[in-house]
Amino acid sequence: MTTHPYLAPGFTALAHRGFSLDGLENSMRAFEDAVALGYRYVETDAHGTRDGVAVALHDASLDRTTDARGDVADLPWSEVRTARIGGIEPVPLLEDLLGTWPDLRVNIDVKAVSGIVPIADAIERTASHDRVCIASFSTRRREATVRRLSRAVATSAGTSEAVAYFSQGAVGLPVRRALRRVDALQVPRRAGRATVLTARHVRAAHAADTLVHVWTINDPAEMSELIDMGVDGLVSDRADLLKELLVSRGLWE
Structure with a gap:
């Protein structure tokens, strides 16, 4: 990483x-x-x-x-x-x-x-x-x-890099080339009504030595799902709820 x-x-x-x-x-x-x-x-x-x-x-x-x-x-x-x-x-x-x-x-x-x-x-x-x-x-x-x-x-990935990541990662292709110029992926979980971020995507990013931060997550249940999926960070409007959840899970720094 x-x-x-x-x-x-x-x-x-x-x-x-x-x-x-x-x-x-x-x-x-x-x-x-x-x-x-x-x-x-x-x-x-x-x-x-x-x-x-x-x-x-x-x-x-x-x-x-x-x-x-x-x-x-x-x-x-x-x-x-x-x-x-x-x-x-x-x-x-x-x-x-x-x-x-x-x-x-x-x-x-x-x-x-x-x-x-x-x-x-x-x-x-x-x-x-x-x-x-x-x-x-x-x-x-x-x-x-x-x-x-x-x-x-x-640095964090732009749209063109994120699109390549999502399309290649979805079918199990390596994503290192798409992410070679960034340190982190800061991406949404969904595009419209479709869920686009999967555990396979997270694993692919980690294999490319790239961190995954997901925005903008305000529901504690969804925060927990994404943490269980292995993401490295969350962006939230509800900083209070995110802190409360991370404290309960021993992840608050």
């Missing part, structure tokens, strides 16, 4: 967009609440503003989660910083998330081309290479971000 420092030994529990039951996802308060629960890993998406500032926010637009409107990539930071998540919390700078908790591992999904340079710059300025994993649906975006960094970070 990979030896990158981001992927510490033990089961990986990732708090999806931090932890909030009050509609404050991806706010500093949500990340703080995840840390207060004892989480070592959080997940965030990131975008770049028009003037090249990296923000930790899931959507390309401010419309759904904040009291403002407009696409982040079309707005300067001076406008984005006035938006309030849930009408309360400011949109965080990615650099603040990386810098506030020096031991926190952060899974960063590069959501758009506009985020590539600002995200890489934030990682460089905070020297957080050892505790960052770069993910993206686009392999090109992920690799473009990684190329701008002075030191290696952990």
Whole structure:
């Protein structure tokens, strides 16, 4: 298995967009609440503003989660910083998330081309290479971000790599070539109504020295099924329930 420092030994529990039951996802308060629960890993998406500032926010637009409107990539930071998540919390700078908790591992999904340079710059300025994993649906975006960094970070498979993994692994073919450039697979269990992740897939990834993290799992029964299947980590909106289950199973680090 990979030896990158981001992927510490033990089961990986990732708090999806931090932890909030009050509609404050991806706010500093949500990340703080995840840390207060004892989480070592959080997940965030990131975008770049028009003037090249990296923000930790899931959507390309401010419309759904904040009291403002407009696409982040079309707005300067001076406008984005006035938006309030849930009408309360400011949109965080990615650099603040990386810098506030020096031991926190952060899974960063590069959501758009506009985020590539600002995200890489934030990682460089905070020297957080050892505790960052770069993910993206686009392999090109992920690799473009990684190329701008002075030191290696952990990486997660893009859509094209995941599709090859699912199709080859389903029929028992080796998947090492499909996963040769990543440390982890961060994948859904289902595509639409179809269950696509099987125990055979997990075994195939492990044979290729690749970890398997599954998103976004909020039901404790399904969490248990996936742990029994042998996955290496879970991404959840319900960080409270995931912690409770892992504690009960002796897997909480």
